[in-house]
């Protein structure tokens with residue numbers, strides 16, 4: 001098989017890239033290790049920045065998002081038992097975020113790809129990338145007992161943190177920056193009305209909690225838990241009890257509980273790979289970087305990487321210019337480091353770090369107190385949370 005761009009991974013990055021290239025008349029084949037149902041079963045992001053909404057619109061997959069997604073103009077910070085609203089819209093000249101689950105974004109992209117009859121190979125085993133240091137890269141995989149080869153001009157590594165593309169790069173050609181946090185997030189999804197119409201980010205001496213949502217009837221909650229905890233240790237009842245202890249009395253009283261639809265623990269990590277281009281292979285999304293989820297930036301960064309990559313490839317094929325391809329890594333990394341910084345800072349501010357002692361706790365409370373009483377402080381949070389514009393600082 002021959003194509004122009006071979007995309008490894010059919011998560012949001014790979015599917016979105018496929019869609020943007022298709023709109024520009026560029027051929028792509030996607031190779032995915034898992035089945036479509038498996039990909040849709042992963043419960044992850046919930047908050048989309050304006051920039052992401054714009055890219056999804058450009059890809060022609062924004063209709064259901066606009067109809068069913070919930071626009072939010074603010075969120076609450078909870079500390080010392082009291083909630084304080086960050087009025088994002090007021091502080092950023094009217095900007096809002098969209099609450100619309102990653103599962104739904106992925107489903108919309110899958111449907112669009114299928115409707116256009118574009119090739120995706122699911123359940124491909126032993127996917128491997130070859131010869132991306134030459135002008136003739138290849139992707140190989142096994143399916144139904146046979147080995148297949150895709151010859152291409154470029155490989156897009158959209159295969160997430162545990163993918164093969166980054167792992168294939170010789171150690172000397174890549175630098176990895178990493179910070180692993182000493183806790184994880186236990187998430188629970190339930191068909192119960194959200195406790196509040198906006199999100200609540202809660203700092204407490206028992207640990208961080210987040211009250212999020214997927215719709216007016218579906219809630220998503222998270223608890224900071226030790227890395228040693230196993231999900232089996234947490235009954236639904238234990239989860240709800242602990243969440244109530246970390247929320248303010250009013251929210252705890254209004255919390256509607258119910259059976260979990262999904263429950264899982266995710267570790268928290270800050271991770272960046274430099275560079276993001278290796279000859280004719282590019283990394284995009286979680287394949288190249290990870291943020292702790294506190295700032296809600298992972299999926300949004302993936303969408304902007306993909307937007308930059310699609311533009312670079314369009315420039316290559318339509319304008320016969322390599323300028324965009326050459327600039328890809330540096331352009332992405334500028335934006336990535338800003339989001340990494342915000343996600344690290346917001347994680348450090350909101351979580352409980354027993355190793356920092358009582359004085360660490362006091363510093364966090366004083367910083368939160370400062371931020372919510374200073375318009376500049378609150379604006380700094382708001383501006384980063386709604387997301388920096390695509391051309392910020394370029």
Ligand code: RFL
Nearest residue numbers: 009011012013033044045046159160285286296298299300
């Ligand atoms: P994905 O989604 O991991 O998709 C990669 C795909 O590649 C496939 N793959 C392979 N395919 C072929 N061959 C191989 N060898 C392969 N190895 C892997 C995988 O099966 C998979 O289908 O990466 P992608 O597309 O870059 O998307 C990134 C996002 O998924 C991620 O950044 C976000 O989910 C992060 N995130 C959040 N981001 C936000 O913007 N807002 C949020 O509110 C938000 N909340 C979150 C999050 C992530 C979380 N977890 C679980 C890490 C909340 C959580 C709890």
Ligand code: PHB
Nearest residue numbers: 044045046212293294296
């Ligand atoms: C979610 O709804 O899954 C979510 C929302 C905001 C975050 C992280 C996760 O910061």
